Amino acid sequence: MELGYDEAGDGRVLLLVSGFPVDRRIWAHQLTGLSDLRRVVAVDLRGRGKSPASAKGGWTMDTHADDLAETISSLGVDAVDLGGISMGGYIAFAFLRRYPEMIRSLILVSTRATPDPPEYKTGRVTTAERARRYGTRALAGSMLPNLLAEGAAESVEEEVLAMFDAVPGETSAADSLAMKDREDSTPMLGSVAVPTLVIEGAGERLLPPGTAKALADAIPEARLASIPNAGHFAPVENPDAVNEAIRGFLAG
Numbered sequence: 001m002e003l004g005y006d007e008a009g010d011g012r013v014l015l016l017v018s019g020f021p022v023d024r025r026i027w028a029h030q031l032t033g034l035s036d037l038r039r040v041v042a043v044d045l046r047g048r049g050k051s052p053a054s055a056k057g058g059w060t061m062d063t064h065a066d067d068l069a070e071t072i073s074s075l076g077v078d079a080v081d082l083g084g085i086s087m088g089g090y091i092a093f094a095f096l097r098r099y100p101e102m103i104r105s106l107i108l109v110s111t112r113a114t115p116d117p118p119e120y121k122t123g124r125v126t127t128a129e130r131a132r133r134y135g136t137r138a139l140a141g142s143m144l145p146n147l148l149a150e151g152a153a154e155s156v157e158e159e160v161l162a163m164f165d166a167v168p169g170e171t172s173a174a175d176s177l178a179m180k181d182r183e184d185s186t187p188m189l190g191s192v193a194v195p196t197l198v199i200e201g202a203g204e205r206l207l208p209p210g211t212a213k214a215l216a217d218a219i220p221e222a223r224l225a226s227i228p229n230a231g232h233f234a235p236v237e238n239p240d241a242v243n244e245a246i247r248g249f250l251a252g
């Protein structure tokens with residue numbers, strides 16, 4: 001499936017992949033803020049925004065990775081700098097497993113390589129049922145406090161909620177179940193052969209403490225950036241600092 005996207009700038013492609021349960025606009029500030037450096041392409045994963053819905057029967061992280069590969073080919077390039085936030089990071093790992101030759105560098109934001117622990121999996125099913133029945137917005141009450149750092153501006157909250165509103169419940173249900181069944185990516189970290197930037201919000205509340213450091217330590221050519229005044233959704237909470245970190249990384 002070829003995905004829909006927003007793009008800005010020219011030259012080498014920086015492909016940005018969203019998290020759950022949001023859309024391409026999680027990268028809106030990077031699209032504008034980094035377009036002097038790259039052709040920035042922020043994709044909508046299947047089932048939301050500018051992208052087609054998928055066939056019935058759900059999907060996996062690999063399905064999302066295959067969509068990215070097809071979309072990259074349609075952009076007319078062989079390889080990209082690939083950035084993924086949270087679930088977008090899980091997808092980046094699936095992509096790395098399947099299409100290593102298409103990655104020039106990797107930017108992993110607020111994500112982890114570990115699979116869901118068993119006690120987490122029941123929650124994924126409940127989340128999927130709730131999303132399917134009541135819509136994605138119904139997830140906001142329990143999720144939002146973990147997605148944003150303490151004291152996040154109301155405008156940031158509104159930006160995030162607008163994305164919740166736009167993602168169909170069926171799509172969030174399929175993503176939740178796909179995350180539940182994602183592979184353990186930790187065994188491959190030692191063989192990641194591209195330069196990698198790991199970004200974490202200093203006020204992260206969703207991932208366990210130490211997650212980003214463990215990830216950066218396990219990848220041979222990785223560096224770690226901690227973003228002040230930001231949590232899990234750092235690209236919208238402190239876009240300037242995220243852009244600066246990415247800019248420094250890509251320039252290097």
Ligand code: MLT
Nearest residue numbers: 019020085086087088179
């Ligand atoms: C995300 O932000 O993509 C998700 O919250 C990640 C997760 O639930 O594991």
